[in-house]
Amino acid sequence: FISEGIPLIIHLRCILVTVYRVMVKENLRVLLLLCIFELKLSFSPATQVEDTVNLVKRIEKTGIAAIAVHGRKKEERPQHPVHCDVIKAISEAVSIPVIANGGSHDFIKEYTDIETFQKATAASSVMIARAAMWNPSIFRKEGPFPLKEVMQDYIKYAVRYDNHYTNTKYCLCQMLREQLETAQGKKLHAAQSTQEICEAFEMSEFYEETTAVFEAKKTSLETKQQDEDDQMEDPDVIKMAVRFDKREYPPQITPKMYLLEWCRKEKHPQPVYETVQRPLDRLFCSVVTVADQKYRSALWDKSKKLAEQAAAIVCLRTLGVPEGKLCEGENHLINKRKREDQECLNNRDHGKDLAEPSHKKANFAEESSDMNVPKLQR
Numbered sequence: 001f002i003s004e005g006i007p008l009i010i011h012l013r014c015i016l017v018t019v020y021r022v023m024v025k026e027n028l029r030v031l032l033l034l035c036i037f038e039l040k041l042s043f044s045p046a047t048q049v050e051d052t053v054n055l056v057k058r059i060e061k062t063g064i065a066a067i068a069v070h071g072r073k074k075e076e077r078p079q080h081p082v083h084c085d086v087i088k089a090i091s092e093a094v095s096i097p098v099i100a101n102g103g104s105h106d107f108i109k110e111y112t113d114i115e116t117f118q119k120a121t122a123a124s125s126v127m128i129a130r131a132a133m134w135n136p137s138i139f140r141k142e143g144p145f146p147l148k149e150v151m152q153d154y155i156k157y158a159v160r161y162d163n164h165y166t167n168t169k170y171c172l173c174q175m176l177r178e179q180l181e182t183a184q185g186k187k188l189h190a191a192q193s194t195q196e197i198c199e200a201f202e203m204s205e206f207y208e209e210t211t212a213v214f215e216a217k218k219t220s221l222e223t224k225q226q227d228e229d230d231q232m233e234d235p236d237v238i239k240m241a242v243r244f245d246k247r248e249y250p251p252q253i254t255p256k257m258y259l260l261e262w263c264r265k266e267k268h269p270q271p272v273y274e275t276v277q278r279p280l281d282r283l284f285c286s287v288v289t290v291a292d293q294k295y296r297s298a299l300w301d302k303s304k305k306l307a308e309q310a311a312a313i314v315c316l317r318t319l320g321v322p323e324g325k326l327c328e329g330e331n332h333l334i335n336k337r338k339r340e341d342q343e344c345l346n347n348r349d350h351g352k353d354l355a356e357p358s359h360k361k362a363n364f365a366e367e368s369s370d371m372n373v374p375k376l377q378r
């Protein structure tokens, strides 16, 4: 539970954990279902513990696998003492595992305290939230690392993994806690970037060095990218900087359809699309071959589909053929479709043919998946 970061639960709020086994294609998989619900019940003070225990017993009977209990009453706040006796009473009354929670403030200062809390509650395990935020090395058996060291290590991870500064700041504030009023705490509070956080912890040198390495890496990748783009520079390919924008076309009408229609009319073989994907930004570029001439857009697209449409546009524009845009006015493909739909309806009325209109058959099918697109070699 701790490692998965599943939220813990307050006294009289219960997590029900049920394990189901399901067979999926001969592999036995285990699904862990968490049913979380809040029980906002008011027991009379005299029978509170008894009522709580009875409630948990009833919940146990529903078949749950475990229960987490936060030893506080509904009206109590996190800084109030945890009621180990109530958790203990529950632990002793049920046979499913009880996970004790709520001990960060009073109990858990180091690893051995986790065991103390477990013993005090007779629980089978312990869930920890705040103590782990205050010093994540709480789980170190030999004792926690000094906070200063932990914070510095944390900042290093945050810089290396480009963590958002607001999140870094929040986590560091949790660690600093009482020291937030110190000069360092105030600097942290005022920080508006990772760089400023590093300054507050006298780690500017680390920040500069690490970001310089990243910048160099970025430049080198961009240069590599340029080289790869240059490799794609084939003087025989006709290029234009165009993108396909669906909004500029009537529904279900695309440049690829127009190009296919044109090829059929001109008795050319149907267009052949070859698409590649750039590993760096995962963008796609498609080259379409029509009548032995290759065409491509100079711009890279987010999907294979878009890249193919863009290549078709380049081809159609070069040939001076309409591409089906709304602004082109009369759309012969739409008219053709309407005629086909009408024919189909007429046939249906006469009970002749229950087939779909021709454009819904393979004619205009645009099978285009991003899967199996070759990646550019580095």
Ligand SMILES: Cc1cc2nc3c(=O)[nH]c(=O)nc-3n(C[C@H](O)[C@H](O)[C@H](O)COP(=O)(O)O)c2cc1C
Pocket: 007, 008, 009, 010, 070, 078, 101, 102, 103, 104, 105, 127, 128, 129, 130, 131, 133
């Ligand atoms: C940052 C943070 C987020 C939490 N989010 C939830 C939550 O989403 N749902 C919930 O039931 N409890 C939540 N809690 C409460 C804890 O799960 C836990 O019950 C409480 O902190 C008591 O445990 P502790 O003494 O180990 O901190 C959160 C606590 C913290 C510190």
